[in-house]
Amino acid sequence: MTGRVLITGGAGFIGSNLADSLAADGLEVLIYDSLARPGVAGNLAWLRRRHPTRIHVMRADIRDAAALRAALDGADAVFHLAAQVAVTTSLTDPEEDFAVNLRTSFVLLDLLRQRSGGPCPLVFASTNKVYGDLGDIALEKRGDAWVLRDPAVRGTGIAEGRRLDFHTPYGCSKGAADQYVLDFARSYGMPAAVMRMSCIYGPRQMGTEDQGWVAHFLIRPLRG
Numbered sequence: 001m002t003g004r005v006l007i008t009g010g011a012g013f014i015g016s017n018l019a020d021s022l023a024a025d026g027l028e029v030l031i032y033d034s035l036a037r038p039g040v041a042g043n044l045a046w047l048r049r050r051h052p053t054r055i056h057v058m059r060a061d062i063r064d065a066a067a068l069r070a071a072l073d074g075a076d077a078v079f080h081l082a083a084q085v086a087v088t089t090s091l092t093d094p095e096e097d098f099a100v101n102l103r104t105s106f107v108l109l110d111l112l113r114q115r116s117g118g119p120c121p122l123v124f125a126s127t128n129k130v131y132g133d134l135g136d137i138a139l140e141k142r143g144d145a146w147v148l149r150d151p152a153v154r155g156t157g158i159a160e161g162r163r164l165d166f167h168t169p170y171g172c173s174k175g176a177a178d179q180y181v182l183d184f185a186r187s188y189g190m191p192a193a194v195m196r197m198s199c200i201y202g203p204r205q206m207g208t209e210d211q212g213w214v215a216h217f218l219i220r221p222l223r224g
């Protein structure tokens, strides 16, 4: 990859780690983020310290189509990570979840489709919630840990051919956006990929009871 990479939600947990890695590889990174998630401004400060010349920031809401269009200008690749990320919040405010996760993903896709210049690769952060509650996947206890019983699933995860079964408004908004991305790749030949991730955890994660539980379980005791 060369040139300038746009990361929506780039101040967040996954986005800031990705921005760090891309900037370390010598790429220019434009972070587009509203800083809606408490604490993520600290991730931006960390990135700016590490890469003073390569990290650029645009503070804007992903629902601001004019700002998004401006951010896409000159982007050579896009990672779309900005989202309403919590299942709990999606249940209390499904309309906001729909607007942030599905409507804006569609707007972004359509802006990319209509953009002049060469094709711009897109990676979209989807979720394992598109597969439902996965209640049929057997677990077993080994020592202190619960592990997946099927060695194939344990080794490589859920196969992407598994039947879709969106659960919760968050699962629906992410899952519908996931399908739009795959279909725009098919219908318009856009170079795009979807990652259906499960509970990611790691440094720079502002885990709370609503989302980012592994981090949450570690942060709470550390804070007493």
Ligand SMILES: NC(=O)c1ccc[n+]([C@@H]2O[C@H](COP(=O)([O-])OP(=O)(O)OC[C@H]3O[C@@H](n4cnc5c(N)ncnc54)[C@H](O)[C@@H]3O)[C@@H](O)[C@H]2O)c1
Pocket: 008, 009, 010, 011, 012, 013, 014, 015, 032, 033, 034, 035, 036, 037, 040, 060, 061, 062, 063, 080, 081, 082, 083, 084, 085, 100, 125, 126, 127, 128, 196, 197, 198, 199, 200, 201, 205, 206, 212
């Ligand atoms: N962390 C996980 O376990 C996990 C699992 C599956 C999918 N995902 C997806 O990966 C992506 C990144 O997740 P994360 O864990 O880094 O979350 P995060 O909350 O740390 O990052 C999301 C970023 O988006 C920004 N944002 C939120 N609403 C916005 C808006 N309206 N406009 C602009 N920016 C906005 C936030 O400020 C934040 O910086 C999300 O799309 C999430 O749904 C995460």
